[in-house]
Amino acid sequence: MDADGVLQALGDATRRAMVDRLSRGPVSVSQLAERLGITLTAVGQHLAILEACGLAVTEKVGRVRTCRMGSAGLDALERWVREHRSEWERRADRLGELLEGE
Amino acid sequence: MDADGVLQALGDATRRAMVDRLSRGPVSVSQLAERLGITLTAVGQHLAILEACGLAVTEKVGRVRTCRMGSAGLDALERWVREHRSEWERRADRLGELLEGE
DNA sequence: TGAATACTTAAGTATATGCTTCAGTATTTA
DNA sequence: TAAATACTGAAGCATATACTTAAGTATTCA
Numbered sequence: 001m002d003a004d005g006v007l008q009a010l011g012d013a014t015r016r017a018m019v020d021r022l023s024r025g026p027v028s029v030s031q032l033a034e035r036l037g038i039t040l041t042a043v044g045q046h047l048a049i050l051e052a053c054g055l056a057v058t059e060k061v062g063r064v065r066t067c068r069m070g071s072a073g074l075d076a077l078e079r080w081v082r083e084h085r086s087e088w089e090r091r092a093d094r095l096g097e098l099l100e101g102e
Numbered sequence: 103m104d105a106d107g108v109l110q111a112l113g114d115a116t117r118r119a120m121v122d123r124l125s126r127g128p129v130s131v132s133q134l135a136e137r138l139g140i141t142l143t144a145v146g147q148h149l150a151i152l153e154a155c156g157l158a159v160t161e162k163v164g165r166v167r168t169c170r171m172g173s174a175g176l177d178a179l180e181r182w183v184r185e186h187r188s189e190w191e192r193r194a195d196r197l198g199e200l201l202e203g204e
Numbered sequence: 205t206g207a208a209t210a211c212t213t214a215a216g217t218a219t220a221t222g223c224t225t226c227a228g229t230a231t232t233t234a
Numbered sequence: 235t236a237a238a239t240a241c242t243g244a245a246g247c248a249t250a251t252a253c254t255t256a257a258g259t260a261t262t263c264a
Contacts, residue, residue, distance in 0.1 A: 004118065011113015012222080016106065023186040030240065040241060042223055063231040063240045069190040078183050081176055087125040088171040116252080132210065142211060144253055165210045165261040 001072040003080035005053035009073075014038070015046050019055055022069040029065050103174040105182035107155035111175075116140070117148050121157055124171040131167050 009015055018032055033043045047067060050056035054072030058065050111117055120134055129137075135145045149169060152158035156174030160167050 004115070007109070007112040007118060008115075010109040013106070013110075014222080016109060019186060023189040028240080038222090039224065041225085041243085044242065045222075060241085065241070069186075071187075071190075074183055074187045074190075078180070078187075081180050081183065084121060084125040084171075085173075085176045085180075088176075091127055114252080130210080140252090141254065143213085143255085146212065147252075162211085167211070 001054035001076040003076045006055060006073045006077045007080070009049050009053045009055060010077075012046070014042075015050060015055075018043075018046055018050065019069070022056060022067060026066050026068045029067065032067065103156040103178040105178045108157060108175045108179045109182070111151050111155045111157060112179075114148070116144075117152060117157075120145075120148055120152065121171070124158060124169060128168050128170045131169065134169065 010019070014036060017036060021027060021032065021035060029040055029043050029047065032047075033040045036043070047056060047058060050073075051058060051070070054070045054076065055074070056067055057070045058067045060066075112121070116138060119138060123129060123134060123137060131142055131145050131149065134149075135142045138145070149158060149160060152175075153160060153172070156172045156178065157176070158169055159172045160169045162168075
């Protein structure tokens with residue numbers, strides 16, 4: 001899973017609301033739609049994006065699709081943060097050493 | 103700094119490229135514009151967004167504005183990840199205990 | 205002091221995308 | 235088996251926003 005897709009997905013407020021909800025446990029497409037005040041179709045579209053980047057996992061049983069949080073998306077995001085922070089902090093450290101050396 | 107703003111900001115590929123660059127050290131607006139192949143104006147607009155959410159800090163000295171990475175943005179983002187992951191993992195743990203109890 | 209540099213601001217354009225409706229399909233219930 | 239439920243897919247619309255040009259301002263250089 002690449003962080004680009006995750007960040008692109010989480011750029012949208014509705015999808016963030018969906019992830020908020022998923023982090024508290026599984027839900028059906030209908031339940032998401034009702035909570036967000038949008039159509040089932042819209043939820044389906046967002047869900048496809050969340051699944052593609054590993055933020056959600058879904059499974060259809062009978063006529064109802066159950067949606068859960070996916071670990072891969074959060075993993076990728078955390079990795080992205082660490083990489084960007086560390087590069088920048090390494091620089092900050094070198095600057096600190098430089099100043100101490102004076 | 104709220105994670106919403108940070109995620110909204112990082113939803114855009116150009117701004118992600120800017121943050122990539124900033125994480126490797128300070129740059130001027132012109133240098134960013136050249137690297138990204140867009141106008142100074144466009145860079146300025148993105149920069150305002152990155153500053154507002156704490157992903158960038160800028161300082162104008164003479165006629166050149168120098169842009170650096172901001173810590174607040176990454177902090178907020180890491181917090182967001184931890185909160186969403188932990189809630190979901192607590193649930194997974196409870197499920198695990200439940201299954202063990204059978 | 206005049207020219208060049210490095211932005212800044214205002215205003216317009218063009219496209220991406222979030223959402224809708226409408227018309228299906230598959231599953232459950234009465 | 236008929237009606238209701240829970241989605242799915244195709245197609246269109248409408249708005250947000252990323253980018254541009256054009257016209258400034260402030261600073262440095264020759």
